[in-house]
């Protein structure tokens with residue numbers, strides 16, 4: 249069988265991590281099977297769809313490296329398919345279903361339908377139980393699909409196994425609204441049939457729609473696709489993933505400086521695993537090993553701490569220092585709010601190996617090295633009050649004296665001078681070096697001190713030490 253899969257995002261919001269995960273699984277399956285991966289834009293809700301969201305979705309897929317293989321129009325190497333191009337086709341299918349007796353026009357008013365729903369509810373039945381083909385057939389209004397009440401709808405889900413839906417829980421659903429626009433059920437099924445989709449791999453939240461889609465496809469005289477429903481994403485607290493757990497839009501992760509390869513790896517683990525022990529793996533390994541049937545049906549936990557850990561691993565172990573510096577640069581410039589000059593870039597490159605060890609996401613880089621790029625540091629007051637103690641003034645005076653005497657302004661010489669100071673004053677690194685760190689970087693947390701001073705340069709270092717000493721003296725009072 250030739251595998252043809254699709255994702256069908258609605259451009260009514262930013263790409264959700266759950267949809268990105270579904271896209272990834274479809275892509276892995278298609279690439280593993282040598283099949284075709286299609287992106288279809290489900291923009292039947294014209295009022296709520298926007299080009300901004302569409303661009304965000306396609307941009308997110310490209311960022312993850314999920315390339316697609318077919319389509320028309322703009323939007324990618326091959327464009328995409330879009331439902332708003334096909335309203336005539338959906339209407340034609342709906343009318344043909346009426347013609348063939350599988351669907352009917354319904355002009356009952358909302359009050360009458362509400363009454364039928366209320367009656368079903370009172371009797372403890374599915375709300376659509378009484379919404380069936382009325383005696384008197386209409387010739388206008390919505391078009392409903394007529395659900396055969398004779399037998400259950402069954403199918404074998406690749407992930408969840410045998411599924412059975414009795415017909416009394418499937419209402420005669422609307423396929424064409426009275427304004428001639430299709431519902432999701434009609435548009436989705438028509439496209440899955442027309443584009444020859446072999447497998448529909450989508451979130452478990454869509455499971456209740458699947459019997460409707462099977463019935464529709466059969467009524468259209470088509471062989472329905474095979475279905476695989478992916479487990480939903482939960483937060484670490486065991487509740488369905490929502491904004492309460494943090495960002496749910498993929499773009500937030502892009503903007504914070506997660507690496508696409510780390511995100512790819514992490515998303516692949518949401519319901520699937522390469523083997524029993526490998527956590528970190530690349531695209532090719534995932535493609536080679538991917539198997540839809542081994543996806544778990546249990547909820548997958550989206551755990552930001554684990555993602556942070558993984559991203560830090562990727563930054564530390566999978567990027568060369570040059571790659572790290574290059575990839576950090578736009579985040580650094582965004583964080584600083586300006587471009588770096590050539591000299592400033594070189595100062596960053598010098599510190600880059602040390603910063604690389606210390607960040608979990610690229611957006612953290614700016615805070616680590618901001619001290620290099622400002623005229624005067626702004627003191628973090630918590631660091632200041634923690635570190636500046638009686639005696640710190642002496643430390644700063646001694647540091648100044650010894651650093652003024654350093655001949656070649658390099659890490660080794662700076663280190664030697666300050667270590668000698670610690671020995672002479674008989675104090676430890678915390679008492680002796682932390683005041684220097686806060687004076688020079690503004691914070692008690694920074695890249696290693698001696699390298700930081702070397703990168704900052706002699707003049708600025710000495711100036712900052714003097715300024716901090718003055719502030720200390722002023723705060724000590726007369």
Ligand code: GLU
Pocket residue numbers: 255256257258290436449450454
């Ligand atoms: N537009 C639907 C959604 O985003 C598509 C679901 C499907 O894959 O059929 O939920």
